[in-house]
Amino acid sequence: MAYFPDVPSPIPFEGRDSKNPLAFKWYDKGRKVGTKTMADHLRCSVAYWHTMKGSGADMFGAPSMQRAWSNGGSPMDIARKTLDATFEFLQKLGVTYYCFHDRDIAPAGATFAESCRNLEAIAGEAKLLQKETGIRLLWGTANLFGDPIYGQGAATSPNAAVMARAAAQVKLAIDVTQMLGGENYVFWGGREGYETLLNTDIRHEQDQMARFFRMAVDYKKQIGFTGQFLIEPKPAEPSKHQYDFDAATTLGFLRAYGLTDHFKLNIEANHATLAGHTFEHELAVASAAGALGSVDANRGDLLLGWDTDQFPTDVYSATFAMMIILQQGGLGTGGLNFDAKVRRSSTDTLDLFHAHIGGMDTFARGLLIAHEIISDGVLAQHLANRYASFASGIGKDIMDGTVGLADIYQRERESQDPVLTSGRQEMLENLINSYIR
Numbered sequence: 410m411a412y413f414p415d416v417p418s419p420i421p422f423e424g425r426d427s428k429n430p431l432a433f434k435w436y437d438k439g440r441k442v443g444t445k446t447m448a449d450h451l452r453c454s455v456a457y458w459h460t461m462k463g464s465g466a467d468m469f470g471a472p473s474m475q476r477a478w479s480n481g482g483s484p485m486d487i488a489r490k491t492l493d494a495t496f497e498f499l500q501k502l503g504v505t506y507y508c509f510h511d512r513d514i515a516p517a518g519a520t521f522a523e524s525c526r527n528l529e530a531i532a533g534e535a536k537l538l539q540k541e542t543g544i545r546l547l548w549g550t551a552n553l554f555g556d557p558i559y560g561q562g563a564a565t566s567p568n569a570a571v572m573a574r575a576a577a578q579v580k581l582a583i584d585v586t587q588m589l590g591g592e593n594y595v596f597w598g599g600r601e602g603y604e605t606l607l608n609t610d611i612r613h614e615q616d617q618m619a620r621f622f623r624m625a626v627d628y629k630k631q632i633g634f635t636g637q638f639l640i641e642p643k644p645a646e647p648s649k650h651q652y653d654f655d656a657a658t659t660l661g662f663l664r665a666y667g668l669t670d671h672f673k674l675n676i677e678a679n680h681a682t683l684a685g686h687t688f689e690h691e692l693a694v695a696s697a698a699g700a701l702g703s704v705d706a707n708r709g710d711l712l713l714g715w716d717t718d719q720f721p722t723d724v725y726s727a728t729f730a731m732m733i734i735l736q737q738g739g740l741g742t743g744g745l746n747f748d749a750k751v752r753r754s755s756t757d758t759l760d761l762f763h764a765h766i767g768g769m770d771t772f773a774r775g776l777l778i779a780h781e782i783i784s785d786g787v788l789a790q791h792l793a794n795r796y797a798s799f800a801s802g803i804g805k806d807i808m809d810g811t812v813g814l815a816d817i818y819q820r821e822r823e824s825q826d827p828v829l830t831s832g833r834q835e836m837l838e839n840l841i842n843s844y845i846r
């Protein structure tokens with residue numbers, strides 16, 4: 410059955426002057442940008458949970474969207490229809506990758522054993538569809554936040570039986586990800602945090618989390634899973650305070666427990682803003698540590714203090730993001746996963762296409778601009794000049810570690826005051842704007 414009969418397959422690229430809402434204006438998948446195609450730079454991915462399972466329900470109202478694949482039959486029938494609709498959607502959009510939580514693709518059963526069987530059965534069918542269509546899995550993950558047993562944490566639950574259940578669930582989610590050729594596996598710990606310190610031993614919970622990650626690392630090795638492990642930082646929601654608060658906190662945690670070699674970060678734009686950072690700050694912190702693995706491409710709303718998960722539309726922000734990604738030589742096995750949902754009032758299936766077309770065009774445009782800025786080398790020249798004083802003299806001695814405070818004091822005592830150089834921020838901002846045209 411065709412779930413999206415009015416949509417061309419695939420959505421065409423028509424260029425910036427096109428007024429066709431079902432066409433790309435900037436995303437031209439085969440277009441070479443530098444040495445790689447746009448598709449290879451961006452590695453766009455669809456989020457199963459929002460796009461296929463999102464219903465428009467919110468805290469104040471019932472589902473607003475009727476999806477042909479979400480009704481009729483048993484939970485497993487619905488799961489199969491949803492899988493079919495997903496592959497039709499991906500092919501029509503012309504995107505190679507998708508991402509899922511275990512509970513997105515297969516329903517929970519009456520027992521854990523039944524949940525496992527459901528997942529194994531649907532994953533087997535997903536494998537066949539992947540083979541038929543060439544669609545690939547960017548990453549898999551386990552939903553360790555929806556089931557009420559995880560209400561006080563999964564890996565960091567005060568109840569060891571709950572932690573064990575979470576570990577078992579992750580084991581199977583990694584197996585399924587490996588079986589489907591998943592290129593990464595994500596850990597997002599929405600419940601790994603606390604509500605009140607009155608009942609929380611932070612040190613104990615962080616030790617638990619580290620053990621959990623260590624067991625996953627050991628298991629990965631045991632089964633020969635070659636995908637990249639990713640941690641997705643978020644400051645809060647649903648927990649009041651989450652342990653993976655932001656990139657810097659997560660990197661500090663990994664360093665403290667000797668886990669840095671085994672994980673990279675999956676940076677989400679809206680999580681960055683909730684942590685009080687810009688998206689580019691989080692990308693830059695992760696990248697500077699050699700740990701920027703993948704991106705959840707979305708945006709928040711500056712007037713709202715929660716995770717609105719909107720589709721990205723800001724070309725300036727996408728340009729910044731793509732500059733950081735290009736400068737580190739790409740995302741490797743990662744990609745741009747649109748962890749974003751259409752608004753509650755966008756009730757048609759067509760809106761799912763408009764949303765993704767907009768997100769992909771935004772990043773395609775950001776890619777083109779970022780590539781041009783980098784190729785011209787003007788920013789890089791400014792950056793090199795700004796730190797040039799460390800290439801020789803006292804700067805070099807300091808960085809080489811050949812001088813200490815006493816030596817510096819000896820030299821400085823009789824020296825002239827440093828000559829200040831302008832940071833030229835406004836000029837550089839104007840320069841960036843001159844490329845956005």
Ligand code: XUL
Pocket residue numbers: 510550595597599641643677705716748
């Ligand atoms: C929640 C969130 C998750 C992760 C995967 O804010 O971003 O959907 O991306 O668990």
Ligand code: CO
Pocket residue numbers: 641677705748
């Ligand atoms: Co996310």
